[in-house]
Amino acid sequence: MKLNIAVLPGDGIGPEIMPQAIHVLDAIAKKFGHEFVYHEAICGAHAIDVCGDPFPDDTFKTCMDADAVLFAAVGDPRFDNDPTLKVRPETGLLAMRKKLGLFANVRPVATFDCLLHMSxxxxxxxxxxxxxxxxxxxxxxxxxxxxxxxxxxxxxxxxxxxxxxxxxxxxxxxxxxxxxxxxxxxxxxxxxxxxxxxxxxxxxxxxxxxxxxxxxxxxxxxxxxxxxxxxxxxxxxxxxxxxxxxxxxxxxxGSMGLQPSASLGDHTPLFEPVHGSWPQAAGKNLANPLAQILSAAMMLEHFGLKAEGALIREACNESLLQNIRTPEIQVEGGNHYGTTEVGQWITNYVASH
Ligand SMILES: NC(=O)c1ccc[n+]([C@@H]2O[C@H](COP(=O)([O-])OP(=O)(O)OC[C@H]3O[C@@H](n4cnc5c(N)ncnc54)[C@H](O)[C@@H]3O)[C@@H](O)[C@H]2O)c1
CATH class of the missing domain: 3.40.718.10 (Isopropylmalate Dehydrogenase)
Structure with a gap:
């Protein structure tokens, strides 16, 4: 299957977790013989800095032309702490939902057996x-x-x-x-x-x-x-x-970093983690990439690619079982893995199973 995917990393931890999902998707494409074409576009605070608009027309067009949107998160303390501002990253988020007609946000809530004790x-x-x-x-x-x-x-x-x-x-x-x-x-x-x-x-x-x-x-x-x-x-x-x-x-x-979601509606469907841009962790290789990776799995399942989605879920489960975890869910005394190490581990798992 060929899928054109609009990729919107956004702000904060977005540019760190998004590449992990892309690596996993690349491994899936290679293994199952699909072609995933990525079209990156700006949004949020980053887009305000570049062009003064948190959801620019070019980004809207990229989303409309794509089969699916893979989105991370937007938000920046520069805007959070000034209630007088009229243009904010979140206005871009609302514009994106409205313009793409994304009226239904679907959020699965499930437990991971090996994390039950951490709740x-x-x-x-x-x-x-x-x-x-x-x-x-x-x-x-x-x-x-x-x-x-x-x-x-x-x-x-x-x-x-x-x-x-x-x-x-x-x-x-x-x-x-x-x-x-x-x-x-x-x-x-x-x-x-x-x-x-x-x-x-x-x-x-x-x-x-x-x-x-x-x-x-x-x-x-x-x-x-x-x-x-x-x-x-x-x-x-x-x-x-x-x-x-x-x-x-x-x-x-157990963690905000584990929950994916899908937003469905009139136009291109969008897949995104439940969490925000966690600006305090930006650039620190701390953020859990699983919600972003599992959002990619939801995207594939939306297009009927069940085995592909299942393999990503299996890889995520296995990473948790083997303690390849970011700090917020690591067991006491366990190794701390960063965003990139967890992403790499999951990518390798997908490539080799
Ligand atoms: N959909 C979106 O883009 C979206 C959603 C919510 C908040 N926001 C924005 O994000 C910014 C920060 O908001 P916030 O602090 O309320 O929410 P947040 O989800 O960014 O962070 C809240 C807490 O959740 C945890 N967390 C979040 N993502 C994680 C991850 N990947 N791995 C591990 N732990 C994670 C952290 O403990 C963090 O302190 C604000 O600017 C807000 O407006 C954006």
Whole structure:
């Protein structure tokens, strides 16, 4: 298969973790006889420095022309610490999601057996947890009307019926492919936007009789994912709740550096780690490249390349089992491997298996 891949390393640790995913993809291409063509483009703080725009038109065009986008992360403390700035790396992120129509962010949450003991949560609670959070990505408060002056500010949590229906469709269908259990997460006891979500979900329920659908308030859900994560199969929720919930669920997996995600929608699909640009670690060869590498695996699986995705997953699992790990998940007294060493090990594994 030939795939044109737009490659967006972004900021912070992005330029360090992205090459590791590319090396792994190259090894896959060689082994399975595929052709992966990479088209690198700028975004985030780096793009602001170059041309004043965090998601320039050239980058947008590169993404639109590609079969898939492999993205790392954007963000820079220069912008984080100045709330008055109008142009910020994250505005580029939102523009990218909006322009590519990426309305569904799909985030798998699963445990690695050999890391269970490293979670701050009890092994007996998280062992076997395996669920999917589907977060709406282009609506709600992040995109609704905003206002701010010195004394007053607001963000508007606005959703339309078509926006809700299309994400719920993705969620119901995902549940059908998994264990037929969908939890719709909202705050329908307080928020009008949530009440519309719940109303539409209830209208759609009869179309999916093989899916057991339940409803949960976000406050309850943020407790249940930590106290009873095996309850869940597929969670669907709006943009802001999903943003917070998915960072929380990284405690189940063990590290932010292990969680990949896919963003799907109207145009080119995008694959990215859940984590941000971790600027404090930039240039230090500390960042875990697994989330980026596993995002590449999700990308291949999206195009039906199941064996290729499975081999990458096996290589990642094996690196963890053999303690080839970056410092944040290394066992006491174990060797510290850097971003490049872990990436190289996984690439070699793929090439030789
Ligand atoms: N999708 C994105 O591009 C995205 C997402 C979240 C945050 N951000 C941006 O990233 C910057 C930093 O934000 P933050 O500190 O809140 O979140 P972050 O995800 O960058 O880092 C939070 C913590 O997670 C851990 N972590 C993250 N990536 C890791 C990796 N690969 N390996 C090991 N550990 C890892 C580190 O302990 C780090 O301190 C900000 O500018 C923020 O706006 C971007």
């Amino acid at each position: 701050p949560l009890k092994e007996s609670i998280i062992k076997g947890a395996d669920f999917m959070v589907i977060r709406e990505l282009t609506g709600g408060m992040y995109f609704g009307e905003k206002y701010q002056d010195n004394d007053r500010a607001y963000d508007t949590d606005v959703y339309s019926r078509p926006e809700i229906e299309r994400i719920l469709k993705v969620a119901f269908e995902t549940a059908q492919r998994r264990n037929h259990h969908l939890t719709v997460v909202d705050k329908a006891n307080v928020l009008a936007s949530s009440r519309l979500w719940r109303q539409i979900a209830k209208e759609m329920e009869p179309q999916y009789p093989d899916v057991q659908t339940d409803y949960m308030f976000i406050d309850n859900c943020s407790m249940r994912v930590l106290t009873d994560p095996r309850f869940f199969d597929v969670i669907v929720t709006e943009n802001t709740f999903g943003d917070i919930l998915t960072d929380e669920t990284s405690a189940i997996t």
